[in-house]
Amino acid sequence: MMSEKKPHVAVVGGGLVGALNACFLAKRGFKVDVYEKREDIRKAEHVKGRSINLALSTRGRTALRMVGLEDEVIKNGIPMHARMIHGVDGSRQPILYGKKDQFIMSVDRRKLNELLLSAAEKNPSVTCFFEHKLVGCDFKTGEVEFITNEGKRVKNKVDLIVGNDGAFSGVRKELMKATLLDFQQQYIPHSYMELTIPPSPTNEFLMEKNYLHIWPRNEFMMIALPNLDKSFTCTLFMPFKIFSDIKTEEDLMNFFNDKFPDSIPLMGEETLKEIYMSSKPLPMVSIKCSPYHVGDKGLIMGDAAHAMVPFYGQGMNAGFEDCIVLDEILDMYQNDFSKALPAYSKTRTVDAQAICDLAMYNYIEMRKSVNSKLFLLRKKLDNLLFTIFPNSWIPLYTMVAFTRTRYHLCIERRKHQDEILTKVLWSGVFFIVGGCAFSLLKICNQKEISFHDLTDRVVELWESLKPV
Numbered sequence: 151m152m153s154e155k156k157p158h159v160a161v162v163g164g165g166l167v168g169a170l171n172a173c174f175l176a177k178r179g180f181k182v183d184v185y186e187k188r189e190d191i192r193k194a195e196h197v198k199g200r201s202i203n204l205a206l207s208t209r210g211r212t213a214l215r216m217v218g219l220e221d222e223v224i225k226n227g228i229p230m231h232a233r234m235i236h237g238v239d240g241s242r243q244p245i246l247y248g249k250k251d252q253f254i255m256s257v258d259r260r261k262l263n264e265l266l267l268s269a270a271e272k273n274p275s276v277t278c279f280f281e282h283k284l285v286g287c288d289f290k291t292g293e294v295e296f297i298t299n300e301g302k303r304v305k306n307k308v309d310l311i312v313g314n315d316g317a318f319s320g321v322r323k324e325l326m327k328a329t330l331l332d333f334q335q336q337y338i339p340h341s342y343m344e345l346t347i348p349p350s351p352t353n354e355f356l357m358e359k360n361y362l363h364i365w366p367r368n369e370f371m372m373i374a375l376p377n378l379d380k381s382f383t384c385t386l387f388m389p390f391k392i393f394s395d396i397k398t399e400e401d402l403m404n405f406f407n408d409k410f411p412d413s414i415p416l417m418g419e420e421t422l423k424e425i426y427m428s429s430k431p432l433p434m435v436s437i438k439c440s441p442y443h444v445g446d447k448g449l450i451m452g453d454a455a456h457a458m459v460p461f462y463g464q465g466m467n468a469g470f471e472d473c474i475v476l477d478e479i480l481d482m483y484q485n486d487f488s489k490a491l492p493a494y495s496k497t498r499t500v501d502a503q504a505i506c507d508l509a510m511y512n513y514i515e516m517r518k519s520v521n522s523k524l525f526l527l528r529k530k531l532d533n534l535l536f537t538i539f540p541n542s543w544i545p546l547y548t549m550v551a552f553t554r555t556r557y558h559l560c561i562e563r564r565k566h567q568d569e570i571l572t573k574v575l576w577s578g579v580f581f582i583v584g585g586c587a588f589s590l591l592k593i594c595n596q597k598e599i600s601f602h603d604l605t606d607r608v609v610e611l612w613e614s615l616k617p618v
């Protein structure tokens with residue numbers, strides 16, 4: 151059926167994943183209509199909303215490579231070869247991610263989205279409709295309905311409706327009505343606010359450029375990623391409660407002096423006050439659901455299917471990898487949606503849920519016990535083990551960020567590694583204790599002390615130490 155006529159797909163959402171997905175689907179020879187509720191960001195002056203820059207890692211890069219966009223994106227990105235850990239005392243320590251070719255990239259969200267939209271539209275078979283908000287769809291008939299900014303209703307009928315419309319997905323809402331969708335949504339007590347470190351007066355970076363800067367402070371965390379204009383975008387993560395308790399400029403400066411003193415001269419006291427006072431902390435949500443499809447006409451991908459807390463820097467990367475997985479499965483089933491969609495749902499849910507869990511686990515982990523000393527220690531230990539056993543000890547972060555190991559296998563491998571490490575540590579204890587006992591006996595032997603004498607002396611010593 152599919153080979154006779156060009157399949158017609160409606161991609162709902164022209165964000166990062168929607169725009170990339172359009173490139174993938176067009177490459178398959180499909181006719182693609184992208185519907186985006188916002189205005190065309192390429193024409194917009196200011197774009198409100200989420201993070202200004204993002205960390206792009208291997209999974210995302212691989213997807214971009216598959217549609218021929220990797221080089222273009224890399225040109226506009228800044229490699230981060232290591233994390234730079236900032237202590238409360240102002241100390242900074244770098245810890246490499248791995249070998250030279252293992253780095254993540256800081257990319258501008260807006261630039262990336264613009265590039266992806268333009269790349270999608272270069273295909274004659276792709277049309278983008280902006281200011282079109284989904285109002286409803288029917289997965290039986292393939293009908294989709296949108297409302298434009300002028301209030302006009304627009305209808306279309308397609309072979310496949312793909313929801314790439316983000317965490318608060320309208321397509322997912324429709325999916326819930328049409329199928330038995332398991333759904334879980336969790337808001338965390340933390341929220342985030344973006345601050346900025348401007349370039350120096352001589353237009354230079356004020357901190358080391360090629361690093362992911364991290365200020366680990368248990369419940370308070372701050373990170374900074376470099377931008378092409380030589381500024382850094384800082385993201386401050388803390389509970390809503392703490393944000394709301396910081397009411398005055400004085401509260402703010404006390405807090406920063408206490409937790410992030412080294413960042414004050416970098417941000418500039420006045421700019422910090424200005425941005426903080428005029429911004430609202432934003433919530434973070436984790437969403438898991440299953441399945442991702444209904445029948446042979448409905449599918450959700452990206453944040454619509456698996457929104458996660460940003461503590462692994464994987465949300466976009468996972469969404470981009472979704473596009474690869476769908477592409478491979480469509481190949482496998484020769485574009486037969488009735489077979490491909492269930493297959494996609496089945497393979498992808500385990501992995502998407504795994505990365506949602508990993509991200510949440512990191513959130514708990516980093517908040518519970520990770521101050522800058524512990525962070526350094528753990529990453530150093532990870533790297534040490536990796537150098538000693540390069541084939542059997544791969545740090546979890548390395549697997550997630552620098553390989554395409556399926557997310558659920560990253561968790562499994564990590565568990566396996568942990569078990570081995572526990573065994574190695576116990577055998578270490580065993581050998582050390584055994585070694586001590588052996589040496590003791592040997593000394594006794596050399597000095598011709600009988601074992602009896604030795605035990606007598608130990609008892610004597612013990613008695614003498616006892617309080618009267």
Ligand code: FAD
Nearest residue numbers: 163165166167187205284315316452453463464465466467
């Ligand atoms: P979105 O980017 O949300 O795009 C959805 C699009 O659909 C939007 O353009 C929206 O306008 C449109 N839309 C919504 N509803 C409708 C409708 N009814 N009709 C039509 N259009 C609609 N990920 C990383 O990989 N690395 C990082 O470093 C990273 N850092 C992050 C930091 C923060 C603070 C946050 C919050 C997230 C971070 N992420 C990161 C995650 C990343 O932002 C998301 O995973 C990614 O944006 C998901 O892309 P998406 O296209 O699925 O959804």
Ligand code: EGO
Nearest residue numbers: 205233364371373460461462463515520525528547
């Ligand atoms: C102990 C120490 C346990 C996002 C460290 C776990 C995430 C976690 C938010 C970093 C890097 C890209 C990020 C590392 C860990 C982005 C990231 C990491 C943050 C926060 C982030 C790392 C944007 C977890 N990658 N990462 O190892 O460098 O380690 F700190 Cl708050």
